[in-house]
Amino acid sequence: MASQFTLKRSVIAVALTLASSQVVFAQQTASEPVVQKITVTGSNIKRVDKEGTSPIQTITAKEIAESGAGNIAELMKQVPSMGSDINQDLTGGTFAAGVSTASLRGLGSTSTLILLNGRRMTPSAYADPNNGNSTLYDLNSIPLSAIERVEIFKDGASAVYGSDAIGGVINFITKRNFRGAEGGVNIAANDDGKFGRKRANATFGMGDFESNGYNAFFAVDYSKRDRVARADVTDIEYDKYLIMNGRYASPYSSTVSKYPWIYKETAPGSRNFGVTRATMATNLITDMSCPDSQKLTLGAREAIAPTSILFGRTVCNYNADLYSEAQGEATDLSMMGVGSLKITENVSAFAEVAYTKSERPYTGAGATLGTGQTTNFKSTGIADPFQIILPIGHPDNPFPTARASVSVRLEDKLRTQTTTNENARALAGLKGSNYGFDWETAVLWNRSERLQEYDNFFYIPTLKKINTGTSMAELFKDPTLTKNVKNNGSAEIMQWDAKATTEFGKLGGGAIGLATGVEFREERIVLTPDTDLASGNILGLSNSVIDGSRKVSSAFIELRTPFLKNFEMDFAGRFDKYPGIKVNFVPKVGAKWNVNSSLSFRGTYAEGFRAPALVQVLPGGSQFFLSGLWDPKRCEDDEQTPKPNATAADCSKSASGTGGANPDLKPETAKSYSFGLIFSPTRNFDVLVDWYKIRKEGEVMLGSEFQALKDEDRFPQNIVRDPNPVNWVTKDGVPVPGTGPLLSVKLPWINQGATEVTGLDFEMRMRNNLGTWGNLSSTFRGSYQISYKIAQVLGDIENNVAGKRPGLYDWNLSSGPDTPRFKGGLSTNWSQGPHSVSGSIAYVGSVSLMRNRDAGTIYPAEFCHYGTRKATDAVPNRNTSNPRFEEFEESCKVPDWTTVGLGYTYTGFKNLGLSINIANIFDSKAPYDPAYVTSGYNTGLHNNRGRYFTLSANYKFN
Numbered sequence: 001m002a003s004q005f006t007l008k009r010s011v012i013a014v015a016l017t018l019a020s021s022q023v024v025f026a027q028q029t030a031s032e033p034v035v036q037k038i039t040v041t042g043s044n045i046k047r048v049d050k051e052g053t054s055p056i057q058t059i060t061a062k063e064i065a066e067s068g069a070g071n072i073a074e075l076m077k078q079v080p081s082m083g084s085d086i087n088q089d090l091t092g093g094t095f096a097a098g099v100s101t102a103s104l105r106g107l108g109s110t111s112t113l114i115l116l117n118g119r120r121m122t123p124s125a126y127a128d129p130n131n132g133n134s135t136l137y138d139l140n141s142i143p144l145s146a147i148e149r150v151e152i153f154k155d156g157a158s159a160v161y162g163s164d165a166i167g168g169v170i171n172f173i174t175k176r177n178f179r180g181a182e183g184g185v186n187i188a189a190n191d192d193g194k195f196g197r198k199r200a201n202a203t204f205g206m207g208d209f210e211s212n213g214y215n216a217f218f219a220v221d222y223s224k225r226d227r228v229a230r231a232d233v234t235d236i237e238y239d240k241y242l243i244m245n246g247r248y249a250s251p252y253s254s255t256v257s258k259y260p261w262i263y264k265e266t267a268p269g270s271r272n273f274g275v276t277r278a279t280m281a282t283n284l285i286t287d288m289s290c291p292d293s294q295k296l297t298l299g300a301r302e303a304i305a306p307t308s309i310l311f312g313r314t315v316c317n318y319n320a321d322l323y324s325e326a327q328g329e330a331t332d333l334s335m336m337g338v339g340s341l342k343i344t345e346n347v348s349a350f351a352e353v354a355y356t357k358s359e360r361p362y363t364g365a366g367a368t369l370g371t372g373q374t375t376n377f378k379s380t381g382i383a384d385p386f387q388i389i390l391p392i393g394h395p396d397n398p399f400p401t402a403r404a405s406v407s408v409r410l411e412d413k414l415r416t417q418t419t420t421n422e423n424a425r426a427l428a429g430l431k432g433s434n435y436g437f438d439w440e441t442a443v444l445w446n447r448s449e450r451l452q453e454y455d456n457f458f459y460i461p462t463l464k465k466i467n468t469g470t471s472m473a474e475l476f477k478d479p480t481l482t483k484n485v486k487n488n489g490s491a492e493i494m495q496w497d498a499k500a501t502t503e504f505g506k507l508g509g510g511a512i513g514l515a516t517g518v519e520f521r522e523e524r525i526v527l528t529p530d531t532d533l534a535s536g537n538i539l540g541l542s543n544s545v546i547d548g549s550r551k552v553s554s555a556f557i558e559l560r561t562p563f564l565k566n567f568e569m570d571f572a573g574r575f576d577k578y579p580g581i582k583v584n585f586v587p588k589v590g591a592k593w594n595v596n597s598s599l600s601f602r603g604t605y606a607e608g609f610r611a612p613a614l615v616q617v618l619p620g621g622s623q624f625f626l627s628g629l630w631d632p633k634r635c636e637d638d639e640q641t642p643k644p645n646a647t648a649a650d651c652s653k654s655a656s657g658t659g660g661a662n663p664d665l666k667p668e669t670a671k672s673y674s675f676g677l678i679f680s681p682t683r684n685f686d687v688l689v690d691w692y693k694i695r696k697e698g699e700v701m702l703g704s705e706f707q708a709l710k711d712e713d714r715f716p717q718n719i720v721r722d723p724n725p726v727n728w729v730t731k732d733g734v735p736v737p738g739t740g741p742l743l744s745v746k747l748p749w750i751n752q753g754a755t756e757v758t759g760l761d762f763e764m765r766m767r768n769n770l771g772t773w774g775n776l777s778s779t780f781r782g783s784y785q786i787s788y789k790i791a792q793v794l795g796d797i798e799n800n801v802a803g804k805r806p807g808l809y810d811w812n813l814s815s816g817p818d819t820p821r822f823k824g825g826l827s828t829n830w831s832q833g834p835h836s837v838s839g840s841i842a843y844v845g846s847v848s849l850m851r852n853r854d855a856g857t858i859y860p861a862e863f864c865h866y867g868t869r870k871a872t873d874a875v876p877n878r879n880t881s882n883p884r885f886e887e888f889e890e891s892c893k894v895p896d897w898t899t900v901g902l903g904y905t906y907t908g909f910k911n912l913g914l915s916i917n918i919a920n921i922f923d924s925k926a927p928y929d930p931a932y933v934t935s936g937y938n939t940g941l942h943n944n945r946g947r948y949f950t951l952s953a954n955y956k957f958n
Contacts, residue, residue: 052590052592052602053569053570053590053592053602053603054153054154054602054604054674055153055154055155055674055676055688055690055692055761056151056152056153057079057081057151057152057154057763058149058150058151058152059079059150059152061148061149062829063827064144064147064150065905065915065952066827066829066838066840066903066917068901068903068917068919068948068950069144070144070186070188070197070199070223070225071100071139071140071144071223071332072100072139072140072142072144072172073086073088073100075144076102076139076170077943078825078842079152080761080782080783080823080824080825081104081105081152081154081168081761081783081823082102082103082104082823083103083104083105083106083107083108083817083940084103084106084817084818084819084820084938084940084941085103085106085108085109085132085817085940086100086102086103086109086940087099087100087101087109087133087136089140089328089330089358089360090325090326090327090328090939091325091326091327091328091362092325092328092360092362092364092417092419093362093364093417094128095126095127095128095129095130095544095622095624096126096128096130096133096136097360097362097417097419097452098140098358098360098419098420098421098452099124099126099136099138099140099421100138100139100140101133101137101138101139102114102137102139102170103132103167103817104152104154104168104170105154105167105168105692105694105757105759106757106788106817106819107132107166107167107694107757108132108133108167109132109135109136109137110132110133110134110135110164110610111132111164111165111167111610111696112137112164112165112168112169112170113137113157113161113163113164113165113168113169113170114137114142114169114170114172115161115169115170115171115172116142116171116172116174116354116425117171117172117173117352117427118171118173119427119442119444119495120444120446120493120521121137121141121446122423122446122447122448122491122492122493122523123135123136123137123448123491123525123613124136124137124138124141124448124450124491125448125449125450125489125491125525125526125527126527126544126615127525127527127544127546127615127621127622128622129622129624129657129659129702129747131699131701131702131815134612134615134616134700135164135613138358138421138423140356140358141334141356141358141421141423141448142172142334142356143219143221143334143335143354143356144221145184145201145203145219145220145221146174146175146203146219146221146334146336146338147172147173147174147175148173148174148175148176149173150170150171150172150173151171151173152168152169152170152171153168153169153170153171154168154690154692154761155168155604155606155672155674155692156168156588156604156606156608156670156671156672156694157588157606157608158574158586158588158606158607158608158609158610158670159572159573159586159587159588159606159607159608160556160558160572160574160588162519162552162554162574163552163576163578163609163610163611163667165608166608166609166610166668166670166672166694166696167694174217174219174336174338174352175205175217175219175338176215176217176338176340177205177208177209177215177217177340178203178217179205179206179207179208180204180205180956180957181202181204181205181956181957182202182203182954182955182956182957183200183201183202183203183954183955183957184199184200184201184202184952184953184954184955185198185200185201185952185953186199186950186951186952186953187199187950187951188948188949188950188951189226189948189949190235190945190946190947190948190949191923191946191947191948191949192232192234192235192946194226194228194232194233195225195226195327195945195948196225196226197223197224197225197226198223198224199221199222199223199224200221200222200223201219201220201222202219202220203217203218203219204217204218204219205217205218209340209342209348213341213342214339214340214341214342215339215340216337216338216339217337217338217339218335218336218337218338219334219335219337220333220334220335220336221332221333221334221335222332222333222334223330223331223332224329224331224332225327225328225329225331226327226329227325227327227328227329227363228325228327229321229322229324229326230321230324230326230934231321231322231324232326233326233944234946235923235925235926235944235946236925236926236928236935236936236937236944237925237926237927237928237936237937238925240888240889240928241928241936243884243888244303244882244884244885244888244928244930250296250301250302251296251317251319252296252298252302252317253317253318253319253321254317254318254319254320254365254409255298255310255315255316255317255318256318256368256370256407256408256409257290257294257316257317257318257408257409257411258366258408258409258410258411259286259287259288259290259316259408260286260287260396260406260407260408260472261284261285261286261287261406261407261408262284262286262390262396262397262398262399262404262405262406263275263283263284263404263405263406263407264282264283264284264399264402264403264404265389265402265403265404266279266283267726268402268403269724269726270724270726270727271373271387271389271722271724271726271727272647272727273371273372273404273405274371274647275309276309277307277309280309284309285398286315286316287316288314288316290316294316294317295314295315295316295317296314296317297312297313297315298310298311298313298315299311299312303881318365318366318409318411320365322365323363323364323365323414324365325362325363326935326944328360328361328362328363329360329361330358330359330360331358331359332356332357332358332359333356333357333358334354334355334356334357335354335355335356336352336353336354336355337351337352337353337354338350338351338352339351343430344432346432346433346434347430347431347432347434348430348431348432349428349429349430350427350428350429350430350431350442351426351427351428352425352426352427353425353427354423354424354425354426355422355423355424355425356422356423357420357421357422357423358420358421359420360418360419360420361416361417361418362417362418362419363414363416364414364415364416364417365409365414365415366409366410366411366412366413366414366415367409367410367413367414367415367456367457367458367482368407368408368409368410369388369406369408369409369410369458370388370407371387371388371405371406371407372649373385373386373387373722373741373743374387374539374540375625375655375743375744376460376539376540377533377536377541377542377543377623377656378533378534378535378536378543379529379534379535379543379545379620381623381658382656382658382720382743382744383536384536385743386460386463386539387405388405388406388467389403389404389405389467390403390404390405390406390466390467391403391467391469394469394471395469395471396471396472406472408472410456410476410482413456413482414455415454415455415456416454416455417452417453417454417455418451418452418453419450419451419452419453420450420451420452420453421448421449421450422448422449423446423448424445424446424447425444425445425446425447426444426445426446427442427443427444427445428442429442429443430442436502436503437500437501437502438500438501438502439498439499439500439501440498440499440500441496441497441498441499442496442497443494443495443496444493444496444497445492445493445494445495446492446493447490447491447492448490448491448492449488449489449490450489450490451486451487451488451489452486452487452488452489453484453485453486454484454485454487454541455484456482456483456484457482457483457484457485457538457539457540457541458481458482458538458540459480459481459482459483459532459537459538460536460537460538460539461537462475462478462480462481463475463481463539465478483538485530485532485533485538485541486530487527487528487529487530487533487544488527488528489525489527489528489544490524490525490526491523491524491526492523492524492525493521493522493523493524494521494522495519495520495521495522496519496520496521497517497518497519497520498517498518499516499517499518499556500515500516500517501513501514501515502514507561507562507563507564508562508563508564508565509562509563509564509565509566509567509568510562510565511562512560512561512562513558513560514557514558514559514560515556515557515558516555516556517555517556518553518554518556519553519554519555519556520551520552520553521551521552521553521554522549522550522551522552523550523551523552523614524548524549524614525546525547525548525549525614525615525618526546526547526548527544527545527546527547527620528545528547529543529544529545542622542623542624542656543622543623544620544621544622544623545620545621546614546615546619547618547620548614548618549614550578550579550614550617551579552576552577552578552611553576553577554574554575554576554577555574556572556573556574556575557572557573557574558570558571558572559572566593566594567591567592567593567594568591568592569589569590569591569592570588570589570590570591570604571588571589572587572588573585573586573587573588576609576611578611580617580663581611581666581667584609584611584667586607586608586609587606587607588604588605588606588607589604589605589606590603590604590605591603591604597680598679598680598681599677599678599679599680600677600678600679601675601677601678602674602675602676602677602690603673603674603675604672604674605672605673606671606672607669607670607671607672608669608670608671608672608696609667609668609669609670610667610668610670610696610700611667612662612666612667612700612749613700616661616662616665616700616749617661617662617663617665618661619661620661621658621659621661622659623656623657623658623659624656624658624659625654625655625656625657626653626654626655626656626657626705626745627652627653627654628652628653628654629652629653629654629655629705629706629709629742629745630651630653630706630709631646631650631651631653631709631742632709632710632712633709633712633729633736633738633739634646634650634651634729634739634742635650643729643730644729644730644731644733645727645729645730645735646729650741650742653741655742655743655745656743656744656745657705657744657745657746658745658746658747659702659747659748659749661748661749662748662749662750665749665751666698666751667698668696668697668698668699668751669696669697669698670694670695670696670697671694671695672692672693672694672695673692673693673694674690674692674693675690675691676688676689676690676691677689684766684767684768684769685764685765685766686763686764686765686766687763687764688761688762688763688764689760689761689763690760690761691758691760692757692758692759692760692761693756693757693758694756695754695755695756695757696754696755696756697753697754697794698751698752698753698754698794699751699752699753699754700749700750701749701750701752701753701792702747702748702749702750703718703747703748703749703752704747704792704814705745705747706814707793708745708746708747709742709745716738718745718746718747719742719744719745719746720742720743720744720745720746721739721740721741721742721743722740722741722743723740724740725737725740727740727741728740752792752793752794753790753791753792753793753794753796754790754791754794754798755788755790755791756787756788756789756798757785757787757788757789758785758786758787758788759783759784759785759786759787760783760784760786761781761782761783761784762780762782762783762784762824763779763780763781764779765777765778765779765780766778766779770832773832774830774831774832774833774835775830775831775832776828776829776830777828777829778826778827778828778829779826779827779828780824780825780826780827781824781825782822782823782843783822783823783824784821784822785802785803785819785820785822786802787802788800788802788806788816788819789801790806790813790815790816792812792813792814792815796812796855797812797855797856799852799853799855801813801816801819802819802821803819803820803845803846803847803848804819804847804848804850804852805818805847805848805849805865805931806818806819808848808849808850808851808865809848809850809852809853810852810853810854810855811851811853811854811855812853812854812855817940818847818938818940818941819847820844820845820846820847820896820941821845821846822843822845823843823844823845824842825840825841825842825843826840826841827839827840827841828840833908834906834907834908835904835905835906835908836904836905836907837902837903837904837905838901838902838903838904838905839900839901839902839903840900840901840902841898841899841900842898842899842900842901843896843897843898844896844897844941844942846893846894846896847893847894847929847941848892848893849864849865849866849889849892849894849930850862850863850864850865850892850893851863851864851865851874851878854875859874859875860874861874862874863878864878864885864886864892865879865892866878866879866881866882866885866886866892866930867880867882867883867884867885867886867887867892868880868883868884868886879930882930885930888928889928894927894928894929894938894941895927895928896927897924897926897927897941897942898924899919899920899922899924900920900922900924901917901918901919901920901921902917902918902921903915903916903917903918904916911955911957911958912953912954912955912956913952913953913954913955913956914952914953915951915952915953916949916950916952917949917950917952918947918948918949918950919945919947919948920945920946920947920948921947922947923946923947924946925946926938926942926943927942
């Protein structure tokens with residue numbers, strides 16, 4: 001008969017069952033009680049002691065309730081090891097609109113694997129070209145009310161779970177063997193009555209698996225979130241934002257309204273309709289027939305620079321703030337059923353079914369037409385750009401000897417966007433114990449569907465009529481001028497897996513544990529754009545076009561070797577085969593040494609990989625718009641002054657961008673290390689400290705647009721320019737061929753760069769029995785970033801940007817998440833009878849905005865990136881849009897942020913529980929961040945809700 005595992009009788013073994021993963025094996029005698037074994041994220045081998053060789057953070061159902069989180073995304077944002085580079089579903093206008101993701105260690109959502117009950121979820125049906133976003137696991141598709149606990153595996157886990165687990169794994173584990181029925185409701189809002197949320201859930205379970213031979217569990221969760229206008233948000237550093245960004249200083253929003261501005265062409269055939277302060281009197285005519293209440297004279301109060309053509313000018317103001325959102329409306333529905341059935345004494349069946357639907361409508365201002373060339377996309381690439389050009393004699397052209405263009409807004413044509421994601425999941429399997437093996441096999445199907453609806457986009461065949469003589473008045477009455485666009489997408493996985501675990505042999509500490517298994521998976525994604533959009537008939541909207549699949553096969557093996565009673569090791573390895581990629585193998589090894597009953601040491605080494613996402617290897621992909629480009633052929637080296645015959649727009653240019661599938665991409669590779677200690681000086685106090693280091697190389701990214709422009713002479717095929725010689729820059733009065741305005745940049749996917757993160761995780765727990773006064777428990781969790789290094793191209797000098805904004809501290813970097821040195825929190829709960837009181841303190845460290853170096857060039861003295869230029873600045877390209885920044889933030893940083901929460905639950909009524917949670921009880925405002933011009937705060941690190949109340953009631957039916 002196979003020997004059983006037993007738990008070493010020590011203080012640490014008892015105390016640490018609250019946290020995470022591992023076991024010391026020993027032979028069990030007949031007189032010892034049977035000890036239940038469990039499976040913890042990060043291993044397929046069951047064990048007794050939860051605390052093992054790798055660091056795992058467990059969030060229990062009780063902690064979830066005390067957190068005040070309204071959904072999974074809000075819960076994950078509270079995790080100290082979570083990076084700021086997450087996707088949030090608060091506003092539209094992005095490739096990942098409607099999706100919320102997680103990013104452990106700031107390594108991106110593509111390196112953070114999300115599991116539901118230990119098995120994969122399908123990625124959502126998106127093709128986001130932004131680095132770190134090629135694979136998006138949508139947290140909105142996980143029902144909060146069904147979650148029993150969350151296990152966050154914060155170590156490289158590719159050897160166990162395969163691709164996407166470089167940064168770690170988050171495993172959401174649903175309730176099991178639930179009996180009875182209960183329902184709950186909660187409402188939430190801040191102290192201004194904003195950010196309202198309503199939620200209702202119900203849970204029903206029947207049967208006890210052990211005594212009845214079956215259990216079935218069903219949960220349904222419905223929630224609705226209110227829209228909040230950006231202008232109504234005051235729980236940010238309002239005064240600083242008002243002074244430095246001009247927000248709220250006046251009702252000024254936009255000069256583009258239904259009262260048109262007509263511009264004269266600067267030179268015949270140039271297609272350039274720009275004006276300067278010197279030429280605007282003769283080259284610009286504005287319609288000022290708006291009501292006096294709408295007229296506004298612009299100046300410093302509106303943050304208009306004195307050199308701007310708008311400074312001192314009276315305009316017809318359009319209030320676009322009415323349509324700008326701090327939080328879009330949201331509706332979510334989730335349903336999940338879990339069941340298990342005992343077939344024989346040793347074999348049982350299990351099944352899961354789930355359905356979720358999330359709807360995100362986002363508002364937008366009226367559609368606008370401008371004077372410049374607008375990129376036009378079709379499914380196969382770039383179409384001819386469109387530009388309004390009113391010929392001489394056009395009814396709306398006031399210039400008798402020159403062509404003209406127009407800037408105008410169709411105020412009744414609101415640009416709205418609605419994203420709907422639906423997710424269906426079905427799982428069926430068998431598990432049992434036979435011939436000394438515990439085994440399990442299952443079939444999984446998971447499908448996600450996305451519908452994106454865009455309203456009031458210009459239909460080019462109708463729009464072109466304005467260039468052939470149709471008046472604006474007549475054109476704007478044409479019902480075919482704008483169209484609504486619908487883009488569809490779906491993503492799907494089909495998977496079969498099987499695994500078995502057993503024990504054999506005997507070492508000094510007990511039996512050897514073995515787990516092995518296989519997995520076969522088919523992944524598929526289909527993104528289908530609207531027919532008119534694919535044909536190039538829709539202005540200013542890009543395509544995402546993909547249709548393909550791939551099959552992946554994997555096999556793994558794990559060993560647990562208890563060499564001594566106080567020393568054990570884990571070994572794991574995994575083979576994965578992706579199409580076009582040779583068989584990939586990654587190993588992992590871990591060790592744990594129990595020095596005595598109070599102190600243990602542990603450590604791991606692992607190698608990892610991430611296969612390129614389907615959207616990166618299949619033909620097609622996403623098209624996109626680029627902005628803020630500095631064009632070296634049309635701008636001087638100071639990045640501010642245009643060359644002769646160029647314009648200021650060339651120093652901050654907007655252009656189109658296209659990705660490119662690359663079937664020759666190789667998997668990203670990684671190495672991770674961890675070393676930690678577990679210290680329990682008393683039965684009631686535990687300390688866990690873990691050092692980690694993760695380095696991934698060959699990251700799959702879009703090529704840099706800055707590098708493409710820099711290397712234009714070497715790779716001219718990646719740059720498209722206006723070929724019109726009239727617009728070429730001149731040197732000594734002579735036009736320079738190939739220097740026309742930038743139109744498009746091609747950025748194929750390539751393996752490049754590296755990211756290396758090093759840090760410390762802390763966890764301390766104290767439990768106190770106060771006798772008749774109840775129980776008191778406290779938990780402190782924190783993550784300290786020792787270093788965060790980025791190489792956009794392998795071989796680049798890697799500088800430590802921890803605690804800093806990467807692209808500012810090292811000017812050579814164009815990307816990278818903000819990485820505060822420290823994030824953490826302390827939570828305390830006191831319970832006595834029907835009363836439970838919880839308190840929390842959360843801290844997010846500061847982020848420096850200082851400029852220090854440019855790759856290997858270290859400046860003589862670092863300087864602030866924002867504010868007024870100084871003669872001591874090492875380079876003359878300081879951002880002067882906030883000239884008074886240093887006056888208010890002398891230390892030149894996004895300040896740290898501390899919030900305090902308080903909660904109370906009463907269960908003294910029969911079957912009824914009532915609770916109130918107050919987050920940010922002292923109404924601490926989100927720190928001001930000058931880089932977030934529209935919101936005023938860093939959306940990845942902070943929130944703008946202020947003091948926030950949640951009232952909840954839960955009823956258990958008899």
